[in-house]
Amino acid sequence: MTKKFNFTKAEIDSLTLPASGKRDTYQDTKVSGLHLRISSTGIKTFSVFKRIRGGNPERITLGRFPDMTIDQARRKTMEINLAIADGRSPAEAKRKLKSELLFSELFEEYLERHSKPKKKTWTEDLEKYKNHIEKPLGKRKLSEIDRAAISLIHSNITKAGHPIAANRILALISSVFGWAISVGLWENNPAIGIRRNKEKSRDRFIQSDELPRFFQALAEEPNETIRDYVLISLLTGARRSNVCSMKWQDINFERAEWRIEATKNDTPQTVTLSPEAVEVLQNRKSDDSEFVFPGIGKSGHLQEPRKGWERILKSAGIKDLRLHDLRRTLGSWQAKTGASLAIIGKSLNHKNQNTTAIYARLDLDPVRDSVNTATSAMLAAGGLTKPGEIVQFKKNK
Structure with missing residues (x-):
């Protein structure tokens, strides 16, 4: 006779092994049809044992304990019971189980x-x-x-x-x-209901006393692609993915503008380029690639600048600074130099329902003035130049 008890890990772990060559079977009292079979070698296997409409009983193997947990075995048993109640055979239920995606x-x-x-x-x-x-x-x-x-x-x-x-x-x-x-591949989302960690709005940006060390580390960076990528990220305030995939065809040197057709906000953006940013780009100009920052991957452009970024931070002795903080740095220096929130929002392509109407009425001239002023102030704080002068960044050889 099959022994019955409420399956728990402690109870299953304490089961004694049957005699050599024998196998014991236990039935869960919580979910109908769920069995646990244990061999003399200690292998414990969950299965579903059901009789279909008065016919011969059929057994469907589910998996081994403890690789399969009790909760998982119960859930699969209930799914099979439901399939049988809907008129499907255990064989059909088993095929459905086997075809389930990993x-x-x-x-x-x-x-x-x-x-x-x-x-x-x-x-x-x-x-x-x-x-x-x-x-x-x-x-x-x-x-x-x-x-x-x-x-x-x-x-x-x-x-x-x-x-x-x-x-x-x-x-x-x-x-x-x-x-x-x-898309109909699954029925539920087990991630719903898990409490997230509290997040504070991040306000980190490069401080005045950090700028000299930061620019010095950039000047010493051996990888010119990484160096210029970081500079353009700082001088434009653009998002990482947009800078990585920057194309020469989208840059207009005469108007000092960079057109991004698709941004995170699903809206196009025209980025004003400061004289310093223009000089960095002109020094990189090449016909060898359609991308400003080419890479060796399938995309053809730079994908992951993190290692180079960490190298720069280590050289500068700066901690707790992320690539995305370069974007915040430009906005912070715009604020320091008197730019309005509307100007900052337009230059960084922020999507804010409360100020969308204001953004729509702004042209690029005040944005350009703000970016240029902020750029000059950052560079001056870094000890590189006086405001208004163009920095002669190290050229590619």
């Missing part, structure tokens, strides 16, 4: 069908997946991933001292499941 397969679909076509930052999604998600979730079937599994990932990253990164990873997992629901 998370790695779902992420690949998400990347190719959603992230790459619609997000300029798709490489960041891939990086997050490989660094934080692939190992704990990649080989799991979707039904095996519950809120507890995702919460554990969020908690571990948070405990490692990266609360904001933990939130971003959680957001990506939720996005993958949300997209899967929208």
Whole structure:
């Protein structure tokens, strides 16, 4: 006779092994049809054992304990019970179980069908997946991933001292499941309901006393592409992905403008180029690539400048500064030199419903004046030049 008890990890771990060559079977009292079979070698296997409309009973193997948790086994058993109640046979239910996507397969679909076509930052999604998600979730079937599994990932990253990164990873997992629901690949989002870490608005930018060391480290940076990329990021305040994919065809040297057709806000942007930014770009001008900052990857342009950025910060002795803070640095120096919030918002292409109407009435002239003034002030604080003079940045050889 099959022994019955409420499956718990402690109870299952304490089960005695049957005699050599024998196998014991136990039945869960919480979910009908869920069995646990244990062999004399200690292998414990979950299965569903059901009789269909008075016929012979059939057994469907689910997985081994503890690789499959009790909750996962119960959830799969309930799915099979529901399929049988709908008139499907256990064999059909088993085929459905076997055809279920792994998370790695779902992420690949998400990347190719959603992230790459619609997000300029798709490489960041891939990086997050490989660094934080692939190992704990990649080989799991979707039904095996519950809120507890995702919460554990969020908690571990948070405990490692990266609360904001933990939130971003959680957001990506939720996005993958949300997209899967929208295209009919899955039915629920187990990431919903997990509490995010509190985030403070970041106000870090390069301070006056840091600018001399920062520009000195830039001058000593051996990789000219990284050096110029950082300079253009600082002098334009543009987002990282837009600077990385900057094309020569989008730059008008006569008008000192850079046209970005697609930004994060899904709106085009015309970026005014200061005289210093124009000089950096003219020194880089080349017919060898369509991109201002070429790279060796499939995209053809620079993808990940992080290592070079970390090298510059180490040389400058500056801590807690991110690439995105270069964007905030320009805006902060615009504010320091008297620019209005509307001017700053237009120059950085901020999307704010309360000020959209104001932005729409602004032309580039006051924006240009503000960017040029802020640029001159930054360089003067860095000890490189007097306001209004063009810095002779180190030229490419």
